[in-house]
Amino acid sequence: MKTLKSICLIVVLTIGLAACGSKKEATTTATEDYGTPDESGQKIASVDAITQGESLVNASDCKTCHHRNDKLIGPAHLDVAKKYDFTAANVTLLADKIINGVVELGRVPMSPHPDITKENAEKMAKYVLSLDGEKEH
Numbered sequence: 661m662k663t664l665k666s667i668c669l670i671v672v673l674t675i676g677l678a679a680c681g682s683k684k685e686a687t688t689t690a691t692e693d694y695g696t697p698d699e700s701g702q703k704i705a706s707v708d709a710i711t712q713g714e715s716l717v718n719a720s721d722c723k724t725c726h727h728r729n730d731k732l733i734g735p736a737h738l739d740v741a742k743k744y745d746f747t748a749a750n751v752t753l754l755a756d757k758i759i760n761g762v763v764e765l766g767r768v769p770m771s772p773h774p775d776i777t778k779e780n781a782e783k784m785a786k787y788v789l790s791l792d793g794e795k796e797h
């Protein structure tokens with residue numbers, strides 16, 4: 661009888677947790693109103709590239725190796741922002757590095773991201789370059 665009681669308790673707890681989980685999911689999708697490019701091209705065009713870049717960086721694997729302020733396997737994205745001027749040329753340069761990866765002899769390589777489009781890589785680059793408060797010029 662004791663086991664039956666604890667099984668019941670587990671079932672009730674699981675249902676309870678599942679209910680909480682789905683509620684949380686519902687609120688996050690509700691606040692996230694930019695949608696994906698195929699859902700609504702117009703909607704995404706109205707959100708600025710830096711904000712989109714931030715979401716793209718957060719959704720990708722970048723955080724495995726990069727932290728905003730601290731060096732992990734890769735340099736802190738804030739340090740990348742300080743190292744480069746926020747110019748169109750550097751947006752292209754960093755977007756290429758994001759897509760193709762960085763392999764330099766004697767240094768830890770950055771993995772390539774062939775699945776990221778040039779457009780999205782440029783948004784990510786813009787987000788990284790904006791971290792030191794610089795505006796594109």
Ligand code: HEC
Nearest residue numbers: 720721722725733734740754758762767768769770771784
């Ligand atoms: C496997 C680890 C790893 C992942 C994942 C990774 N990076 Fe990197 N990244 C590195 C390393 C290491 C470097 C430094 C390479 C070097 O020596 O120049 C680097 C360099 C960079 C640079 C260029 C810095 C410079 O000084 O030129 C940018 C920009 C960058 N990463 C952005 C990203 C973004 C955005 C993502 C996610 C899409 C990402 N990285 C994912 C490891 C990683």
